[in-house]
Amino acid sequence: MHSWTSPSLSPLPASGLPLRLHDTRTGRVAPQIPLTPGLARVYVCGLTPYDATHLGHAATYHAADLMRRALRDTGHEVEVAQNITDVDDPLLERATRDGVDWRDLAASQTALFAEDMEALRIIAPETYRSVSESMDGIIETVSALQARGRAYQVPTPDAEGEDWYLDLAADGALGGVSGWSEQQMLAVFAERGGDPERPGKRGIFDPLVWRAEREGEPAWDSEVLGRGRPGWHVECVCIAEEGLGLPFDIQAGGSDLIFPHHDLSAAHAVALGRGFASTYTHSGMVAHDGEKMSKSLGNLVFVHRLVRDGMDPMTVRLVLMAHHYRADWAWSEDEVALAQSRLETYRAAAAAGGHHPRTVEALRAALREDLDTPTALTELDAWAQALRAVDGSLPVDTSAPSGPTDAPGDVAAAADALFGLDLRG
Structure with a gap:
């Protein structure tokens, strides 16, 4: 599947200094040392394409983009794999509600997502696959679970075949990412796609790996599993393995994926006799009108509507940068006004040019320290204000050690390479 056109990257x-990231599993910020020297492999959980990209999505993919840029700045090649969950209950339910074919709905929203990512200057992933086009590999993965004795069948009254579930007790691997108690898990499991009360399951958190065909639902043939479609978590495990290999370096996504999705994805990998991610990073939730931004609540702010109504996509990036990627925050008009003001000020300063190695090195240091964009904006504010104070002259910033002699001299190039900000207008 074609993703989108990546922005050109400033050299x-x-x-040579390591990126330090917060790992959800350990609760610590630590240097990132790839499993393969010189190559960082990152998996980003992708969109379920039954609606357009909202600011919550944008925050997640913006954080992953910053991570990629930071890894590049530390001297690593970077390979990113990202899925499109085009076979999932919410999409099928929306297609039924709207009276459209699920494939057409997925295709239209996936195309809109790509437009939004391109507008925001998000670097495209090397591997970009939908669930539907990965079905052969997913069937092989679920069949391997069955062959290893890790999957079992549950009677299904409304289908000819039987559903298949992962037996978590066989490996005892649940909770390795979240560290949550059973009570914490149970509080959100059902609302996040689980079925704790399903009769016939061996364990309440055992996840569905293959759903037997139901009337009106898409299904694929499998000699081992019967005709049906995959569960959510195993889809990502398969696409990650095909795109990156297992184990890989970093799993990225929103904090609402910590449990059950990332806990259970890791458990699937263990059941296959493999490792999953070395580090798990999670971005915070974006609120609007006092609630987490979500499709079910109907309080979404869509990227394409903001851009259509005249907002510069770099304003959106600056709103996102104003908050640390792990923080929860709320979208507001005040946030937009500040970002617009910053963009105008930064572009005026960039037009003045000049050589500012101290600022460039400060930007790099902020990004390396767990993607600290609020500190980076403070540095950009100081840079722009200093230029305004001297009425547009072109000072050379020699007040502090300049760092590497081959550091790029202009802040606009660094803002582009490190943060995806186009300050040239």
Whole structure:
């Protein structure tokens, strides 16, 4: 599947210093040392394409983009794999509600998502696959679970075949990412796609790996499993393995995926006799009108509507940068006004040019320290204000050590390479 056209990247000599990231599993910020020297492999959980990209999605993919740029700045090659969950209950339910074919709905919203990512200057993933086009591999993965004795059948009254579930007790691997108690898990499991009360399951958190065909639902043939479609978590495990190999370095996504999705994805990998991610990073939730931004609540702010109504996509990036990627925050008009003001000020300063190595190195240091964009904006504010104070002259910033002699001299190039900000207008 074609993703989107990546922005051109300003050349940036590698800093050689490691990126430090917060790992949800350990609760600590630690240097990132790839499993394969010189190559960082990242999996980003993708969109379920039954609606357009909202600011909550944008925050997640913006954070993953910053991570990629930071890894590049530390001298690593980066490979990113990302899925499109085009076979899932919410999409099928929306297609039925709207009276459209699920494939047409998925295709239209996936195309709109790509337009939004391109507008926001998100670097495209090397591997970009939908569930539907990965079905052969997913069937092989679920069949391997069955062959290893990790999957079992549950009687299904409304289908000819039987559903298949992962037996978590066989490996005892649940909770390795979240560290949650059973009570914490149970509080959200049902609302996040689980079925704790399903009769016939061996364990309440055992996840569906293959759903027997139901009337009106898409289904695929499998000699081992019967005709049906896959569960959510195993889809990502398969696409990650095909795109990156298992184990890989970093799993990225929103904090609402910590449990059950990332806990259970890791458990699937263990059941296959494999490792999953070395580090798990999660972005915070974006609120609007006092609630987490979500499709079910109907309080979404869509990227394409903001751009259609005249907002510069770089304003959106600056709103996102104003908050640390792990923080929960609320979208507001005040946020937009500040971002618009910053963009105008930064572009005026960039037009003045000049050589500012101290600012460039401060930007790199902020990004390396767990993607600290609020500190980076403070540095950009100080840079722009200093230029305004001297009425547009072109000072050379020599007040502090300049860092590497081959550091890029202009802040606009660094803002582009490190943060995806187009300050040239």
